[in-house]
Amino acid sequence: MPDRKSSAHETDAEGRSNQKRRTRQALIDAALALREEGRDPTFAEVAERALVSRATAYRYFSSVEALVSETAAERAMPLLEHVYRPGDDPAQAIGVAARELNKILLDDEVGLHVMERSFMAVWLENERDSRPARPGRRMKYIRPIVDALKDELPPAARQRLSQALSMVMGSEAVLAVRDIAGASVDEAIAAGAWAAQALVKQALAEADEARMKRGASRRAASPAR
Incomplete structure (x- = not known):
């Protein structure tokens, strides 16, 4: 029980x-x-x-500037149906979603850094049980698109894919590719979209491979006629 x-x-x-x-x-x-x-x-x-x-x-929020930056990002985000509708190719859709979200963030890099600084300050200044959750705007796109793959991917694979996609979309992703990899804004946007599509394609390829192995195992286990 x-x-x-x-x-x-x-x-x-x-x-x-x-x-x-x-x-x-x-x-x-x-x-x-x-x-x-x-x-x-x-x-x-x-x-x-x-x-x-x-x-x-x-x-x-650590400052009113951080709050205003968040409202600007919230206002600029297109609705899900503008980037994905049922029946669309999920790999293409996740690329569009990554491009849209990351472009919004990179259109105001000062605001992006203000938001990230605020996230870190709030995390450090609050006790573990009282820390507010991050907004998770990227998941508003990721979850529905990944859920559309329920016939191709088992639950564990969909969860892992969602987690992996969260690393290539959003504030931390664009900060890494801009500040660490030294990409231009256009390169950063293109890299995020490419990475998101590659993750979906890889997850589908692994699922296909697993199905083929299961099929081969069943055939091998069947008695010869």
Whole structure:
């Protein structure tokens, strides 16, 4: 029988994580609304609109500049249906998604570095159990596209593919290719799209190979007629 205490603990942890995501999103939505009203919001104004305290807001963002940078990225992100629709080739779609997301981030590299600095500061300044979750915007594209491969990839393979794709899309990915690999903006965008497509193709190739091996094993095990 499953351990009830363990199950309850996991449920509580998931509930806290979801609440943290809702709080972060409430702050972003509040900042978006204020900016759409033509205002340059302060932290106090954003917190008041989001119905949280300033102390809570500072637990999620280290500065108002970081919050504003996040709202800019949120506003610029195209909806999923603009990069992927059911029936599209997942490998092509993930390349489009990587290109769109990484281009948004690289269009404002100062804001990108401000956001990343804020993520690190929040991580260091909060205790482990109270650290807010990262926004995970890339997963809004990755999960639906990878889930479309459910007939080709088993659950474990889809999970690994999603995890691998998270490394080539998003802020850390573009910072690495720009600041460490020395790529130009265009090269960074192209590299991310290429890597994302290559990961999907590799996962599908491995799944095909595994199916062929299973088929060969079954044939070998069948009695000759």
